[in-house]
Amino acid sequence: MISVLLVEDQQLFREGVHALIATVDDMDVVGMASNGEEATQLMKKSQADIVIMDIHMPNVDGIKATIHLKDNYPSVKVILLTTFAEEDLIITGLAAGADGFLLKSLDRARLIRSIRDVYDDQVVLSGEAAKILATMIVDIKYNKKDLLEKKLVNRNINLSNRELDIAYLMMNGSTNKLIAQKLFLSEGTIKNYISELYNKLNLRSRKDVIDFLLELISKKSYR
Known part of the structure; x- marks a missing residue:
């Protein structure tokens, strides 16, 4: 069973993702938080396998929370969510240790597949994020x-x-x-x-x- 911690300040979106995951037999939402600070507290109790986390949140944002989680729980996988694929966010998020970077516009099937892929030690990126990274690699080289x-x-x-x-x-x-x-x-x-x-x-x-x-x-x- 893949245990998932949801971290999102928008209640409607958070509950929507929860409802989607609840329909999947091999996944279980073990906690929900509205910001990074709450997420770090819940992680102590839940020991989740996967954290699905919005980047833009009050108090402690997704980037800072990712750094904290990776420092204290090295085995946890973090998938960052955002509305737009921005170069700075992608680089900062991946540098913080995130295992995935997805847009909130993704469909149900892609979300479930991404959770399984990250659980299996793969890095998942939205198409937009992958294009930005590919362009950057070419520009650097x-x-x-x-x-x-x-x-x-x-x-x-x-x-x-x-x-x-x-x-x-x-x-x-x-x-x-x-x-x-x-x-x-x-x-x-x-x-x-x-x-x-x-x-x-x-x-x-x-x-x-x-x-x-x-x-x-x-x-x-x-x-």
């Missing part, structure tokens, strides 16, 4: 412009440094005027470079170029 150059070279497309600068700025939504200002060139010169990009990429429009570059940089292979 590679400067995006360097990554773009590597991807182009792999396609046997060799751009000059100036063409690469312009391609990168186009990919990130800069207008010709803004590109010209950033690179200290005239708009006419930028247009000439972009025409050369069309030729080298064998594409006909700005949209085609941007779509191609975005698709290229999103590929999983970074070599």
